[in-house]
Amino acid sequence: MSEIHLLLPPKEKFCAEGAGAFALNVAQSTLYSRWRDAITVFGTPVSAPFAGIAFQPIKPAMRWLRGRNIGLAERYAACVRGKPACLIETFNRPTMALRIARLLPDVPVTVYLGNDPRTMRGAMSVRDRIRLAERCARVYVVSDFIRRCYMEGLPAALESKIEIVHTGAILPPRPAPKEKRIVFVGRMLPVKGVLELAQALARILPRHPDWRADLIGAQHFGASRGLSGYERDVRAAARSCDSIDVHGFLPNDLVMAHLRRASIAVVPSLWEDPFPRTAVESLSQGCALVCSDRGGLPEIGRERAIMLPEITADTLAAALERLIGDDAFRLGLQARARAEFPFDIETTTRRLDDLRAAIIARAASPRAMLSAA
Numbered sequence: 001m002s003e004i005h006l007l008l009p010p011k012e013k014f015c016a017e018g019a020g021a022f023a024l025n026v027a028q029s030t031l032y033s034r035w036r037d038a039i040t041v042f043g044t045p046v047s048a049p050f051a052g053i054a055f056q057p058i059k060p061a062m063r064w065l066r067g068r069n070i071g072l073a074e075r076y077a078a079c080v081r082g083k084p085a086c087l088i089e090t091f092n093r094p095t096m097a098l099r100i101a102r103l104l105p106d107v108p109v110t111v112y113l114g115n116d117p118r119t120m121r122g123a124m125s126v127r128d129r130i131r132l133a134e135r136c137a138r139v140y141v142v143s144d145f146i147r148r149c150y151m152e153g154l155p156a157a158l159e160s161k162i163e164i165v166h167t168g169a170i171l172p173p174r175p176a177p178k179e180k181r182i183v184f185v186g187r188m189l190p191v192k193g194v195l196e197l198a199q200a201l202a203r204i205l206p207r208h209p210d211w212r213a214d215l216i217g218a219q220h221f222g223a224s225r226g227l228s229g230y231e232r233d234v235r236a237a238a239r240s241c242d243s244i245d246v247h248g249f250l251p252n253d254l255v256m257a258h259l260r261r262a263s264i265a266v267v268p269s270l271w272e273d274p275f276p277r278t279a280v281e282s283l284s285q286g287c288a289l290v291c292s293d294r295g296g297l298p299e300i301g302r303e304r305a306i307m308l309p310e311i312t313a314d315t316l317a318a319a320l321e322r323l324i325g326d327d328a329f330r331l332g333l334q335a336r337a338r339a340e341f342p343f344d345i346e347t348t349t350r351r352l353d354d355l356r357a358a359i360i361a362r363a364a365s366p367r368a369m370l371s372a373a
Contacts, residue, residue: 002086002360004035007076007100008043009093010068014055015046016251018222021277022091022114024252025167027053032349035356040085042076069093077103086360087137094122094132101135108137108363112165114274116149126153133161137359140165140352143275143296163355166299167277168348171341175286176260178334182213182320183262183287185255185278188231189219193268193292193311195230198237198244200316205243208324214258218249259285263330264323267291268311275299280343288333290319300343304336 008014012023019027023043027050030039036053045057058079060071073096081104088109090097097111111132117123123132129150133139139162141147147162182201186192194215201213215238219228227235238244250258255278259265265282267273272295279300282289289305291297301307306319323330 002038004039004087004089004356005076005080005085006030006039006041006089006091007073007096008041008091009096010044010060010072012043012091013046013222014041014043014049016050016253017048018046019050019252020221021167022112024277026091028170028345029168029349029352032345034353042079044072069096070099072096073099074103076100080104086363087356092120094120094128097136098122098132108359109135110138110140110359111136112140112142113146113150114142114167116146116272116274118149118152123150129154130158133158136161137363138163138355140355142167143299145272145296145299146274165352165355166343166348167275167280168343168345169277169280169284171284171338171344172260175334175338178263178286179261180208180211181258181262182211182264182266183216183258183282184214184266184268185216185259185281186267186276187219187221188217188228188234190230191269191271191273192217193270193316194234195237196270196311196313197266197268197316198234199313200320201244202237202241203313204317204321204324205241209243211243211324213244214247214262215244216247216250216255216258221249256281256285259287262287263334264288264290264320266316266320267297268308268316269294269297270311271295273297279305283337284341284344286334286337288323288330289337290316290323304339305333 006026012020014023030036030053040054040056042056042058049055058075060068061075062071084104084107088107090111092114097109101109123129141164147164150162184197188194235246238246259282265287267276267279269292275296279291289301291301291305292311293307293309308315
């Protein structure tokens with residue numbers, strides 16, 4: 001079977017103790033992929049990479065001169081030169097994809113974007129995005145929102161090169177029994193709206209002593225580097241209520257354990273969140289979801305969640321009071337969370353695998369014709 005190489009950006013750690021969204025998605029989708037035995041993941045060295053997946057640790061070449069992203073791309077190209085894969089997938093770094101496409105011109109390269117490309121080096125301008133689409137076999141994006149961002153100002157002819165591949169979540173056969181718990185999972189950053197949520201929880205939970213809340217996450221993935229000022233503000237707001245527990249960063253298996261037993265999950269993003277994984281995971285576990293109506297969140301929560309056009313402590317408190325006080329409404333949202341769930345990992349991985357097969361077949365056709373000649 002032909003090999004497929006997946007090159008993670010330098011900041012992504014391919015291990016349970018520090019994985020970000022892309023590393024988690026790569027790990028889970030690879031385990032469900034029909035290409036599983038052909039896939040090797042390349043990335044920053046870690047002490048305990050995810051089990052069951054071929055992993056090749058590499059370090060950036062001449063980081064002090066090239067920078068981490070270009071340095072890692074060049075190290076990868078040097079590592080595989082002479083024995084290249086039939087497909088190379090890169091993640092969230094247009095500059096890495098462009099450098100690899102230049103260094104290994106005979107191998108199709110894709111890039112998977114999880115953020116607004118107009119804010120990313122190598123994709124900020126219309127000219128940049130045209131060049132990226134032309135040099136890559138495909139540009140994958142996590143949501144229609146990101147697709148629209150990418151296509152701003154581009155000719156319609158390039159739209160066929162931009163493919164939506166949603167982040168998937170493992171869908172259990174049935175939801176676990178629910179407790180009276182509210183959970184937030186995400187990075188502790190102002191754009192995530194965690195402080196507003198902590199303030200809302202501190203206001204309403206004293207009126208509902210049988211309910212508790214968990215705030216899970218940190219500014220950075222993995223082991224703590226010390227608290228930021230914003231994290232200290234969130235913890236101060238949470239300390240005003242004995243029913244709020246702040247956990248810091250947790251590995252995904254522990255996050256999923258919290259979501260399994262939570263009745264309500266909140267994703268109160270203040271920014272145009274591209275397609276937050278935690279919202280998908282919350283629905284997969286049968287949580288009643290409260291989220292903002294921004295970015296890619298409507299693609300996840302439409303008809304499945306309470307969608308708030310404005311995120312404040314007041315709007316969050318009102319939504320949570322409604323869910324806590326109306327059992328039938330809350331249970332109805334929990335049931336809708338999993339009904340006809342379009343983001344299960346098998347479905348999203350099947351789509352990705354079909355795209356891989358088409359790219360590999362298309363790349364092989366010219367070589368086959370040359371061999372026959």
